Structures are given as C-alpha cells and as structure tokens.
Amino acid sequence: MxxxxxxxxxxxxxxxxxxxxxxxxxxxxxxxxxxxxxxxxxxxxxxxxxxxxxxxxxxxxxxxxxxxxxxxxxxxxxxxxxxxxxxxxxxxxxxxxxxxxxxxxxxxxxxxxxxxxxxxxxxxxxxxxxxxxxxxxxxxxxxxxxxxxxxxxxxxxxxxxxxxxxxxxxxxxxxxxxxxxxxxxxxxxxxxxxxxxxxxxxxxxxxxxxxxxxxxxxxxxxxxxxxxxxxxxxxxxGSSNKIGTAFQLEDIVQPIDTQEPKPAFTIDASATLEEVLEMLSKEETLHVTSEGKTVGRVNRQMIVHYFSSSLKEGRREYV
Missing domain, CATH: 3.40.50.300 (P-loop containing nucleotide triphosphate hydrolases)
Incomplete structure (x- = not known):
C-alpha cells in the first residue's frame, strides 16, 4: 500500500x-x-x-x-x-x-x-x-x-x-x-x-x-x-527485565460479555504474559479457562492497562 x-x-x-x-x-x-x-x-x-x-x-x-x-x-x-x-x-x-x-x-x-x-x-x-x-x-x-x-x-x-x-x-x-x-x-x-x-x-x-x-x-x-x-x-x-513470574492472568480477566462473538482461541489461566501476547496477536479477545471451565475473557486493551498500571506503580515484572 x-x-x-x-x-x-x-x-x-x-x-x-x-x-x-x-x-x-x-x-x-x-x-x-x-x-x-x-x-x-x-x-x-x-x-x-x-x-x-x-x-x-x-x-x-x-x-x-x-x-x-x-x-x-x-x-x-x-x-x-x-x-x-x-x-x-x-x-x-x-x-x-x-x-x-x-x-x-x-x-x-x-x-x-x-x-x-x-x-x-x-x-x-x-x-x-x-x-x-x-x-x-x-x-x-x-x-x-x-x-x-x-x-x-x-x-x-x-x-x-x-x-x-x-x-x-x-x-x-x-x-x-x-x-x-x-x-x-x-x-x-x-x-x-x-x-x-x-x-x-x-x-x-x-x-x-x-x-x-x-x-x-x-x-x-x-x-x-x-x-x-x-x-x-x-x-x-519502560521495561528492562524479562517477563517475570508476578503476572497472573486470572487477576486481570473480566466477565464474559454474552453479546460478543465467541473468540476463535482460548488460553489457560496459567499462561505467561508472553504466551498471552502471542495469542492476542492472532485474536482480538481470548476466553480464559481454568480446569476446563471458562473463567473470563482478556483482550489487548486489558494487557495494555496492565502494563500502564505496572509503570505507574514502579513494578518491573514485565519484559
């Protein structure tokens, strides 16, 4: 283009x-x-x-x-x-x-x-x-x-x-x-x-x-x-370390909006931040599962908010 x-x-x-x-x-x-x-x-x-x-x-x-x-x-x-x-x-x-x-x-x-x-x-x-x-x-x-x-x-x-x-x-x-x-x-x-x-x-x-x-x-x-x-x-x-272990996907998931189309991909709640980012490069929203049950949803905006909050709080648990 x-x-x-x-x-x-x-x-x-x-x-x-x-x-x-x-x-x-x-x-x-x-x-x-x-x-x-x-x-x-x-x-x-x-x-x-x-x-x-x-x-x-x-x-x-x-x-x-x-x-x-x-x-x-x-x-x-x-x-x-x-x-x-x-x-x-x-x-x-x-x-x-x-x-x-x-x-x-x-x-x-x-x-x-x-x-x-x-x-x-x-x-x-x-x-x-x-x-x-x-x-x-x-x-x-x-x-x-x-x-x-x-x-x-x-x-x-x-x-x-x-x-x-x-x-x-x-x-x-x-x-x-x-x-x-x-x-x-x-x-x-x-x-x-x-x-x-x-x-x-x-x-x-x-x-x-x-x-x-x-x-x-x-x-x-x-x-x-x-x-x-x-x-x-x-x-x-705003990052200097590799992805740390403090990230917990279940801490940032939100309830599922029943009006949304079902996403093509799901991800386990135990996934690392790097794994979540990789999946979100393919799909706008992911359903998050734990022990085979859907526990919520995550999208790119939630991850950006996580990074933004981390910067404001001075945490260094990301990339």
Missing amino acids: ITFENVTKQFVDGTTAVDNMNFSIEKGEFFVLIGPSGCGKTTTLKMMNRLIPLSTGTIFIDNKRISDYNINELRWNIGYVLQQIALFPHMTIEENIAIVPEMKKWNNDQIKQRTYELLHMVGLDPDTYRQRKPSELSGGQQQRIGVIRALAADPDIILMDEPFSALDPISREKLQEDIIDLQKKINKTIVFVTHDIQEALKLADRICIMKEGNIVQLGTPNDILTHPANDFVRDFV
Whole structure:
C-alpha cells in the first residue's frame, strides 16, 4: 500500500530529519510511528501526502510514485487528522464534514447521507449536532468530527498526527476505544503518530520506533514487548527485565460479555504474559479457562492497562 525506499529528508539548515528509511505499510493496517521529540516521525508522516517534500529516495502508494500523482488526487485519497483539530469555526459541523466531498463534486443528497452516516458512526446524533458550530462541542466531540471529516470522501489512507494528545485522559482513552471500533468497521490504512507507548501498544497492528531519523525497531506490539531490539527500546517501552513470574492472568480477566462473538482461541489461566501476547496477536479477545471451565475473557486493551498500571506503580515484572 505505502512503501518507503531509501527515503531521506534533509532540511536547508543541514538537519537530517529522516535518514535512508525503508519500510512498507500493508493495506488495512494500523501502523504507528513513535519515538522521542525530534526523531522524524511527523516528517515521515507529512512526506506521505507531500506536505513535506522528500530529499532523496522514493515513496510509493499502490506501486505508484507519489510524485506521479496529481497533488489534489493524492490528497483527496488521504484523510488527515491533526492534533489541533482545525475545524473551521464559522462553519457548521455538517459544512466542516462536507469540505472534501464538495471539492469532489458530490451532490447535496450524497453529502447529507454521508454526514448522517459518519455522525452515527461516532455516536453523535446527526439531528442534534450537524447544525452546531465547533465552539458548541467539547474537545472530545470536536476531535471525533476531525476524524470523520478525514473519512468524509471515503479515502483509502488516513494520516493521524498525535490526534488525541491535547485531550484530557478520560476523553483520550474513550477516543482510543472509538478508533479501535471504527477501524473494525472501515478497515482503512491508518498511519498514526504518537509519543505515548501505551497508546501505540493499544492501537497498533505494527509499531515503528524511531530515533534520530532512523528506524530502531519495527514489529507488532508483541515483538516490541517480548523482543526489544536494544536498550533504547527497552527504556522507551519502560521495561528492562524479562517477563517475570508476578503476572497472573486470572487477576486481570473480566466477565464474559454474552453479546460478543465467541473468540476463535482460548488460553489457560496459567499462561505467561508472553504466551498471552502471542495469542492476542492472532485474536482480538481470548476466553480464559481454568480446569476446563471458562473463567473470563482478556483482550489487548486489558494487557495494555496492565502494563500502564505496572509503570505507574514502579513494578518491573514485565519484559
């Protein structure tokens, strides 16, 4: 879907923001770029839609050089969500959502139908919200509008540059859950920049950890947690020891939601954290069994919460 071949970005002051980068993002993948400030993650993102020109190398989308696309064609097919939200304050919510569809010459009925569909998708009643101005919405609601505005013209790719970092912790966690649910419905290729490793672990299919314009490690959350490439990754993830014995799966399981589809995999309550992570790379939710009986369920978000709690409490019983 998206391929970087020997891509370098050097600014006029001589700063090399991205240094000979090579990687590919698969269609429908939730791909997270993460690293400390100044590592080049936002520059990498912005080169994908030509907001920042690359210096050398080639970026391909669907096997076509991005330089060969008409700039409007390229950007119409790439939704973009910013940290600053950037809704037009003088426009209604419906008018904000309609910007790109109008540029693409959609008719009014198509735009109205799409607006209703997207507002429903993020739990905002269209009749209540579509005629409101951004100032009448909370920060979390505004960011939801920012997300669905990027989806309005049904692009194949969504770029998200630290979209939740300015929100309070409760709104941020809710929007993380929303984007997970939304991705199940829309199955877009999402490239997401964050500086928060817990957010990356929660959302990503794969994580690309960067440092000084280079890729330090690229892999699944399971790869990053169980096989950190070096001390930088260990420190960045907040872990320095191998998986310890303090982890008890039964301590974090939750009751089974009878409305959920039955997962394809089960796991024994005696499983190690590494075994749980390996299984969760194949299935969103696992049923946990003990002595042949189902005792609850576990999913990736519960494991991320476990890591987050461990970090806050200063425990070191994980990778």
